[in-house]
Amino acid sequence: MCSERKKLMTEYNTKKIEEKWKKKWEEWKLYEVDVEKIEEDKKCYCLVMFSYPSGDKLHVGHWFNFGPTDTWARFKKMQGYQVFEPMGFDAFGLPAENYAVKTKVHPRISTINNIEFMRKQLREIGAMYDWRYEVVTCEPEYYKWTQWVFLQLYKRGLAYKAEAPVNWCPECNTVLANEQVQDGNCDRCHTEVTKKSLNQWFFRITGYAEKLLEGLQHIDWPEKTKIMQTNWIGRSEGTEVYFNIAESNKTFTVFTTRPDTLYGATYVVFAPEHPLVSEITTVDRKEEVKKYIENTLKIKEIDRTSTIKEKTGVFTGAYAINPINGEKIPVWIADYVLYSYGTGAVMAVPAHDERDFEFAKKYNLPVREVILKPGKNKETPLEKPYADAGIMVNSAHFNGLSSDRGIDKITKELEEKAKGKPKINYRLRDWLISRQRYWGAPIPVIYCPDCGEVPVPEEELPVLLPDNVDFSPTGESPLKKCKEFLNTTCPKCRKGATREVDTMDTFVCSSWYFLRYPCAQNSRVPFEKELINKMLPVDKYVGGPEHTCMHLLYARFITMALHDMGYINFTEPFSSLTHQGMILGPDHFRMSKSRGNVISPESYIEKYGSDIFRCYLMFGFAYTEGGAWEDAAIVAIDRFLKRFWKIVNNYTELFQKDEEKRELTEEDKNLNRVRHNSIKGITYDIERFQFNTSISRIMELVNELYKYSEIPQEKQNNGLIKEIIEDLIRLFAPMAPHFTEELWEKTGHKKSIFLETWPTYDPLALAREMINIAVQINGKLRAQMEIPVSITDKELQAEVLKYGRIPKLLEGKNIKKIIIVKRKLVNIVVT
RNA sequence: GCCGGAGUGGCGGAACAGGUAGACGCGCUGGUCUCAAAAACCAGUGGGGGUUCCCCCGUGUCGGUUCGAGUCCGACCUUCGGCACCA
Numbered sequence: 001m002c003s004e005r006k007k008l009m010t011e012y013n014t015k016k017i018e019e020k021w022k023k024k025w026e027e028w029k030l031y032e033v034d035v036e037k038i039e040e041d042k043k044c045y046c047l048v049m050f051s052y053p054s055g056d057k058l059h060v061g062h063w064f065n066f067g068p069t070d071t072w073a074r075f076k077k078m079q080g081y082q083v084f085e086p087m088g089f090d091a092f093g094l095p096a097e098n099y100a101v102k103t104k105v106h107p108r109i110s111t112i113n114n115i116e117f118m119r120k121q122l123r124e125i126g127a128m129y130d131w132r133y134e135v136v137t138c139e140p141e142y143y144k145w146t147q148w149v150f151l152q153l154y155k156r157g158l159a160y161k162a163e164a165p166v167n168w169c170p171e172c173n174t175v176l177a178n179e180q181v182q183d184g185n186c187d188r189c190h191t192e193v194t195k196k197s198l199n200q201w202f203f204r205i206t207g208y209a210e211k212l213l214e215g216l217q218h219i220d221w222p223e224k225t226k227i228m229q230t231n232w233i234g235r236s237e238g239t240e241v242y243f244n245i246a247e248s249n250k251t252f253t254v255f256t257t258r259p260d261t262l263y264g265a266t267y268v269v270f271a272p273e274h275p276l277v278s279e280i281t282t283v284d285r286k287e288e289v290k291k292y293i294e295n296t297l298k299i300k301e302i303d304r305t306s307t308i309k310e311k312t313g314v315f316t317g318a319y320a321i322n323p324i325n326g327e328k329i330p331v332w333i334a335d336y337v338l339y340s341y342g343t344g345a346v347m348a349v350p351a352h353d354e355r356d357f358e359f360a361k362k363y364n365l366p367v368r369e370v371i372l373k374p375g376k377n378k379e380t381p382l383e384k385p386y387a388d389a390g391i392m393v394n395s396a397h398f399n400g401l402s403s404d405r406g407i408d409k410i411t412k413e414l415e416e417k418a419k420g421k422p423k424i425n426y427r428l429r430d431w432l433i434s435r436q437r438y439w440g441a442p443i444p445v446i447y448c449p450d451c452g453e454v455p456v457p458e459e460e461l462p463v464l465l466p467d468n469v470d471f472s473p474t475g476e477s478p479l480k481k482c483k484e485f486l487n488t489t490c491p492k493c494r495k496g497a498t499r500e501v502d503t504m505d506t507f508v509c510s511s512w513y514f515l516r517y518p519c520a521q522n523s524r525v526p527f528e529k530e531l532i533n534k535m536l537p538v539d540k541y542v543g544g545p546e547h548t549c550m551h552l553l554y555a556r557f558i559t560m561a562l563h564d565m566g567y568i569n570f571t572e573p574f575s576s577l578t579h580q581g582m583i584l585g586p587d588h589f590r591m592s593k594s595r596g597n598v599i600s601p602e603s604y605i606e607k608y609g610s611d612i613f614r615c616y617l618m619f620g621f622a623y624t625e626g627g628a629w630e631d632a633a634i635v636a637i638d639r640f641l642k643r644f645w646k647i648v649n650n651y652t653e654l655f656q657k658d659e660e661k662r663e664l665t666e667e668d669k670n671l672n673r674v675r676h677n678s679i680k681g682i683t684y685d686i687e688r689f690q691f692n693t694s695i696s697r698i699m700e701l702v703n704e705l706y707k708y709s710e711i712p713q714e715k716q717n718n719g720l721i722k723e724i725i726e727d728l729i730r731l732f733a734p735m736a737p738h739f740t741e742e743l744w745e746k747t748g749h750k751k752s753i754f755l756e757t758w759p760t761y762d763p764l765a766l767a768r769e770m771i772n773i774a775v776q777i778n779g780k781l782r783a784q785m786e787i788p789v790s791i792t793d794k795e796l797q798a799e800v801l802k803y804g805r806i807p808k809l810l811e812g813k814n815i816k817k818i819i820i821v822k823r824k825l826v827n828i829v830v831t
Numbered sequence: 832g833c834c835g836g837a838g839u840g841g842c843g844g845a846a847c848a849g850g851u852a853g854a855c856g857c858g859c860u861g862g863u864c865u866c867a868a869a870a871a872c873c874a875g876u877g878g879g880g881g882u883u884c885c886c887c888c889g890u891g892u893c894g895g896u897u898c899g900a901g902u903c904c905g906a907c908c909u910u911c912g913g914c915a916c917c918a
């Protein structure tokens with residue numbers, strides 16, 4: 001006993017085993033794939049969201065993302081797919097720069113060091129990454145092509161510079177995209193965001209709103225993620241209505257989803273920023289309007305857009321003409337109207353819109369009911385706004401129409417009079433991509449006093465990011481202070497000119513990296529068309545759900561744009577997407593240094609090895625849910641691997657000789673059935689990232705094998721045992737790659753287990769002669785019986801009625817009917 | 832306020848097309864081994880009642896559909912995520 005234990009302890013040395021196999025894999029170049037040679041029908045592009053080289057160690061979240069995904073990839077490889085599993089680094093970005101500001105270490109140096117460190121850590125996971133395809137976004141070999149992407153968009157009018165009120169983070173000293181503002185705060189540093197009007201670079205993602213919506217129909221993504229993107233894009237069908245300003249030739253447009261309420265418009269409201277405001281304000285109102293606008297700008301964005309805040313506004317003195325009835329209605333400005341949505345002006349229908357109602361009550365503006373709530377009559381006064389559909393009243397010849405019909409009819413009439421037309425609006429804004437920071441890809445544009453804005457010619461790329469820069473943030477790009485960078489010549493006229501000093505949002509870098517991987521070493525083109533048409537779309541993309549309305553949306557947009565330019569022949573980058581859940585601290589809170597609940601993988605890997613760590617992550621949580629870390633639970637996996645090790649080792653001598661498989665006894669058949677059931681279940685479950693149940697099935701098979709090993713030696717079917725041991729190791733291989741390689745070798749195999757094929761199950765082996773079914777009376781379980789599978793319904797019915805205590809339970813009852821669910825149950829319905 | 836998840840033993844979680852709820856594991860209880868403990872192995876383990884065996888209750892709450900509901904429908908509660916004056 002004691003010596004046996006010693007043997008187990010010396011042999012089962014996870015650290016030694018893992019290092020041994022990592023070395024072998026490298027020697028054998030086992031995971032090197034040649035993308036050129038991959039066959040299209042067998043390709044499997046498996047991708048995790050690449051990581052940011054932060055200088056911190058790999059945390060549990062990385063492991064949870066990368067480990068199980070690698071398990072999936074290994075499973076696919078064993079199924080015969082030619083798996084491409086690359087890894088890289090999203091290396092530009094603010095943290096490196098902020099770190100540089102603090103420590104005076106250049107971001108290039110710290111980033112390179114961090115990447116070096118992370119590569120070592122990633123190696124620990126023992127994933128199949130082929131590092132020859134690595135991409136590092138801060139290297140000129142990569143960002144040259146990020147700039148190329150920019151130029152392609154620019155050429156087609158999809159990248160443009162415009163003055164606009166934008167989100168400004170005073171802490172990060174840069175502008176932010178809409179998507180990077182959460183609850184009015186910067187999503188990086190949580191500082192409150194302010195609004196600034198600046199001249200900035202945008203990508204015209206709004207031009208793809210419809211395609212981005214449509215594409216969601218055809219991809220295998222979590223429903224929740226699709227819904228979130230749909231809501232983010234925020235498609236809204238409505239009508240544009242053109243108004244005139246009274247006694248003037250000025251016109252303006254409003255957007256409404258309820259043209260049926262047009263007769264109820266008793267005033268119109270402009271956003272304070274609306275350019276027409278200064279033109280139409282009457283002399284006597286000028287002072288008040290000016291004051292109001294100034295005040296509005298002072299209010300923090302978050303407060304201004306808060307739904308709780310009481311609405312304010314002022315009258316401009318001007319009047320507008322309602323195009324449907326010629327009525328003269330006052331023009332107000334109010335901060336509840338957003339300049340950034342629709343046209344920045346709305347028609348106010350207080351009777352049928354809560355916001356307008358509130359505003360009208362406050363400023364004593366008239367309320368006119370034009371839609372009758374079903375069951376209400378025209379004479380009873382309106383106490384609160386009614387915003388749903390109803391019957392039109394007070395609307396001239398439209399009276400009596402339903403809202404639905406009214407929307408069509410009024411829109412049609414407006415169209416005939418050239419006073420409006422149908423219009424679709426989106427909540428989505430164009431993507432603001434310029435940043436007033438140093439550590440990013442320079443925007444390849446030059447400003448020439450004569451030629452104006454000139455894109456850098458493609459053959460002059462990359463526009464190198466200079467190293468020698470004072471990068472302390474000032475609110476303007478640090479590159480502005482770098483004269484060697486700033487001053488250049490105009491590509492058109494060769495006269496002195498200056499470069500754009502802003503850099504690109506790091507989300508631009510990550511919006512196309514999946515296209516670069518297969519061609520990572522190609523210096524001629526960003527991607528070889530034929531090659532990436534073969535390799536993409538990505539077959540399985542895995543990453544956190546927090547990227548839904550940023551990275552995932554941007555990547556889809558860039559892919560669609562490149563498709564429309566003819567560079568690629570697919571429109572969606574990621575055919576199938578899975579989100580991993582989040583691993584929380586043992587206290588059920590999000591891990592954070594300040595809480596002191598951070599689980600660091602190293603200590604566990606030191607103690608148990610990477611296979612056990614990975615297996616625990618797969619077994620202890622539902623993958624897409626995540627959950628709280630539990631120290632006690634990793635012990636279970638350690639225990640299981642020891643059990644696995646022992647049972648395999650008990651039988652290794654069988655592999656030294658040929659063992660015939662005898663005809664199967666009842667015991668054999670039972671064991672064999674569990675085996676095939678495991679194969680079936682595991683295959684189905686790994687495919688859909690249900691690793692916890694996959695491991696359960698393996699445990700079941702191991703348990704069954706232990707039970708079998710208790711029967712007398714001479715009754716054991718050695719041939720069958722050998723087969724099952726081999727299946728067992730192969731089934732477990734994707735989850736514990738080092739561990740299973742060792743056992744595979746110990747059972748006499750010379751080649752890597754990952755060159756083996758995945759076991760397939762035999763439906764015949766799953767078949768039983770006798771099965772257990774439930775007997776219910778009125779749906780309540782009353783008995784269980786063993787029946788031969790071959791029994792007919794008629795026979796079964798007869799058997800059930802005289803089975804055990806069933807007759808007694810049926811005494812004095814009327815049998816109404818008997819429901820038989822094949823191989824499952826019999827339900828006797830009685831009264 | 833709007834949109835979308837999720838609520839199952841002491842715990843992590845299963846139940847794939849409405850069909851025997853609680854797979855697998857943790858923990859716990861008992862046993863074997865041991866001088867003893869640990870480890871390992873075996874058995875039991877949703878709650879309550881009478882104790883071979885059986886009954887009642889049980890998947891957030893209340894209703895409904897169905898022979899049968901964790902699963903479908905309606906209302907509500909809790910919780911998490913997203914959006915939030917979007918006209």
